[in-house]
Amino acid sequence: MFKRSLIAGAVLSVSLGAHAVGANISVTGTVTPDACTIALGNNGNVDYGTLTASVVRSYDLWFGTHYTLPNKDIAIEVNCPSATRVGLSVLDNRATTKENGLTRPGIKFGLGLSGTQPIGFYEIQTHSIQIGLTRGGTPNNAGSSLIRDMSGGPWIYQSSDVPSGYPAHSSPQVAGWPQPRANTYAYVNLSIPLGDSITSTSYARRTNDETRYGTALDQRVNDMLDYRLSVDRVADRPTTETSGSVHALPRYASTSLGITDRQNGGRSYYAEITGSLLATSAGWGFSPYAVQDTFGVVRTGDVVGLKVMTPQGPVWSGPGGSAAVPSLQAYRPSRVEASLDAGAIDIDVGNPLQVVQPGRGAVVRMEMDARRVRRVLLGVVDALGRPLPKGLPVLRRNGALFSSTAQGGRVMVDHMTEGVPLYVELAPGRRCLLQDIRTRPRAADGLFESGSAVCR
Amino acid sequence: MQMKMGMEIQGRSGRWSVLRSSPGRRLRLWLGLLACGPGLAFATCDTVAFSSSGVDMGRKGYTSLPRADIAGYKLVGARGVTLRAVCDDTPDTRQIRVDALVADDTPGLVRWSSTAARAGDIGAARMVVQQATAGGHEVPMTFTPVGGTTSTITPGPLTLAGAGMLVLDLRAVPRDTDARKNVLVNLQIQTLVKSSGFAPSAETPFRLDLGMTVP
Numbered sequence: 001m002f003k004r005s006l007i008a009g010a011v012l013s014v015s016l017g018a019h020a021v022g023a024n025i026s027v028t029g030t031v032t033p034d035a036c037t038i039a040l041g042n043n044g045n046v047d048y049g050t051l052t053a054s055v056v057r058s059y060d061l062w063f064g065t066h067y068t069l070p071n072k073d074i075a076i077e078v079n080c081p082s083a084t085r086v087g088l089s090v091l092d093n094r095a096t097t098k099e100n101g102l103t104r105p106g107i108k109f110g111l112g113l114s115g116t117q118p119i120g121f122y123e124i125q126t127h128s129i130q131i132g133l134t135r136g137g138t139p140n141n142a143g144s145s146l147i148r149d150m151s152g153g154p155w156i157y158q159s160s161d162v163p164s165g166y167p168a169h170s171s172p173q174v175a176g177w178p179q180p181r182a183n184t185y186a187y188v189n190l191s192i193p194l195g196d197s198i199t200s201t202s203y204a205r206r207t208n209d210e211t212r213y214g215t216a217l218d219q220r221v222n223d224m225l226d227y228r229l230s231v232d233r234v235a236d237r238p239t240t241e242t243s244g245s246v247h248a249l250p251r252y253a254s255t256s257l258g259i260t261d262r263q264n265g266g267r268s269y270y271a272e273i274t275g276s277l278l279a280t281s282a283g284w285g286f287s288p289y290a291v292q293d294t295f296g297v298v299r300t301g302d303v304v305g306l307k308v309m310t311p312q313g314p315v316w317s318g319p320g321g322s323a324a325v326p327s328l329q330a331y332r333p334s335r336v337e338a339s340l341d342a343g344a345i346d347i348d349v350g351n352p353l354q355v356v357q358p359g360r361g362a363v364v365r366m367e368m369d370a371r372r373v374r375r376v377l378l379g380v381v382d383a384l385g386r387p388l389p390k391g392l393p394v395l396r397r398n399g400a401l402f403s404s405t406a407q408g409g410r411v412m413v414d415h416m417t418e419g420v421p422l423y424v425e426l427a428p429g430r431r432c433l434l435q436d437i438r439t440r441p442r443a444a445d446g447l448f449e450s451g452s453a454v455c456r
Numbered sequence: 457m458q459m460k461m462g463m464e465i466q467g468r469s470g471r472w473s474v475l476r477s478s479p480g481r482r483l484r485l486w487l488g489l490l491a492c493g494p495g496l497a498f499a500t501c502d503t504v505a506f507s508s509s510g511v512d513m514g515r516k517g518y519t520s521l522p523r524a525d526i527a528g529y530k531l532v533g534a535r536g537v538t539l540r541a542v543c544d545d546t547p548d549t550r551q552i553r554v555d556a557l558v559a560d561d562t563p564g565l566v567r568w569s570s571t572a573a574r575a576g577d578i579g580a581a582r583m584v585v586q587q588a589t590a591g592g593h594e595v596p597m598t599f600t601p602v603g604g605t606t607s608t609i610t611p612g613p614l615t616l617a618g619a620g621m622l623v624l625d626l627r628a629v630p631r632d633t634d635a636r637k638n639v640l641v642n643l644q645i646q647t648l649v650k651s652s653g654f655a656p657s658a659e660t661p662f663r664l665d666l667g668m669t670v671p
Contacts (some may be wrong), residue, residue: 021504022555022669025537027581027645029513031521031660 041075048072060196061341065309066120071193090124099335197221211235223314224249238263251305251316252286276326282365283322287315292327296356296364298336303347303370307339314339317370330360338368345447348373348415374416375448376439380409380424382432383456393425416449424455432456501543501670511535513647518656521649526565529580529648536586539641541670546636550590550624554583554599554616555667564615565648566664578654581664582646583616588624589642591635596625613644622668641668 048069059067092098094110099118108121187205194200197220204213214232221227227246233239245258253275261267276287282297289312300306300317307314308323311334317323328334338352350369358364380388387409394403394411397420405411405424413422422434432455439451513533524531541552565580588597600606601620609625616622622641629635647664 021501021541022553022667023505023509023539024665024667025506025509025511027511027513027535027647027664027666029532029647029662030515031518031532031579031649031656031662032515033518033656033658 039077046072254288278324285322285324287324287326289326294328296325298323298366301370376413376416378411379452395423503542507538530651532647534646541639552622553669579649584644585614586642587612589640590629593629
């Protein structure tokens with residue numbers, strides 16, 4: 001028993017010697033290079049509410065194919081902790097929902113799908129007031145550049161001020177880097193839309209000991225004409241510079257004219273005309289754009305001046321009844337579509353939409369089977385001058401049914417051709433012939449001609 | 457207390473009744489106490505633990521960090537943790553050993569651990585005991601860094617300038633209750649990075665390890 005008690009005491013001693021109790025704590029974290037933050041007003045939501053189909057149809061048409069909803073403003077705020085240059089990359093997270101013809105990145109953005117059909121697209125334009133004051137530096141721009149590889153890696157700044165390869169502070173959308181030279185930079189930008197197609201832009205900025213300000217006016221008159229007027233001046237110096245430019249797209253060429261007048265002497269002018277002539281065995285046509293390695297020709301039948309929307313922009317069919325499609329995407333679907341807006345009210349296009357997926361270097365021939373037609377609404381009476389009853393079949397010479405009489409004996413003839421007889425079947429086996437057909441020209445805002453006829 | 461511990465051991469082994477009824481009880485008791493001698497200076501604490509074993513300062517952008525009130529440093533952040541010690545004894549002073557800190561050149565600062573990847577000497581931390589309580593009673597304290605001099609007794613805040621011994625004065629706390637047995641130490645950890653000579657061009661993780669022991 002004694003021995004056991006002693007052993008127990010020894011064990012107890014060892015146990016107590018190791019009985020100091022403690023606790024550990026680890027403090028961890030990460031210090032990172034700074035990136036600018038970007039925030040969108042209203043959490044990036046642009047809400048049009050619920051729009052009925054009738055409301056949508058009340059909006060203006062874009063190239064006759066899309067309804068244009070009213071503009072919505074949304075603020076984009078970029079905050080940087082120190083003076084930086086900032087680049088914005090706008091990514092389309094619904095790029096796959098864009099229509100095939102709207103493939104230029106950064107211009108139009110997808111709106112999603114309704115079933116399998118694209119709903120439409122949206123554009124982003126900057127119209128805002130920006131006021132800022134920063135205290136920091138401006139890099140020596142001589143020989144400097146901000147580069148990033150196409151794989152989306154970090155921005156790399158190369159200049160004489162910062163060692164080559166200095167990684168910029170970056171996020172997927174914003175990039176900047178610390179500025180090595182202290183400086184003060186203040187600016188005010190004011191951009192005001194003065195309607196759907198005209199914008200006024202003014203600015204003032206001060207860097208070091210120089211204050212520069214100016215204003216400009218841009219207007220897009222239509223899809224064939226736009227111009228710009230601007231005045232720029234450095235304060236306290238005779239450096240006022242006034243310039244104006246006009247860009248026109250007269251169907252088969254692209255023209256630019258400009259003039260710049262400087263207060264300290266000198267006036268310069270420039271004029272530029274570009275365009276392409278595309279000739280293939282399928283036809284020939286003009287294009288205001290440069291022809292790329294994969295292109296096509298659209299046959300428009302006997303219609304001259306039919307506007308066709310292509311991935312590069314609108315083209316028009318020429319005297320040969322063909323329109324040049326200067327560029328198509330290789331191995332991807334491209335959409336070529338006849339623009340059936342108000343200017344094409346008397347044109348019937350059998351196949352107005354073409355979706356092609358050519359191989360690189362291919363020359364694609366497309367047939368739209370377009371022709372000019374006369375659409376006439378006739379008021380038809382019988383030999384006694386009474387309007388024909390409602391619901392009688394209207395036939396062409398070969399007996400083909402193409403319409404029926406409506407209220408008051410009205411008959412819509414979609415293809416009125418001189419010399420082609422039209423009949424009304426009064427009863428089985430009994431027809432009368434439309435005679436004494438008199439038509440009146442279509443009104444400026446009318447959709448069709450009108451006229452009268454007697455059925456005998 | 458030592459008696460109680462010895463008897464618990466005996467009791468667990470089923471000898472409690474034997475010990476009390478044995479004719480040689482007194483002798484064995486003394487032998488047991490003598491064997492326990494080296495352990496007499498130690499407390500028995502059931503619980504010594506931080507409120508959180510890990511404190512994450514998160515990801516901090518360097519440029520946006522504010523300047524700290526310590527010249528040459530920017531404050532990454534400050535976090536509060538509480539050390540809780542529940543012991544069986546009721547001493548007049550409670551000693552808490554502060555471990556695993558490496559003294560820096562700047563007084564009152566401790567370096568980040570050597571395990572901090574790429575940390576080097578770019579950062580430091582300041583440990584401040586905001587308050588210590590025993591059974592809800594605020595108690596004064598002193599700190600004696602290793603190889604240094606004892607600080608003035610204070611109710612807090614008290615900066616822990618590296619490894620050393622934190623001593624809580626429990627004399628104002630009633631002994632006849634459990635108040636002295638329950639000690640709370642509110643500690644604030646301020647993490648700092650240098651504001652000059654350091655501009656991170658990549659993510660720089662850091663780590664600081666702190667140990668506290670009740671001997």
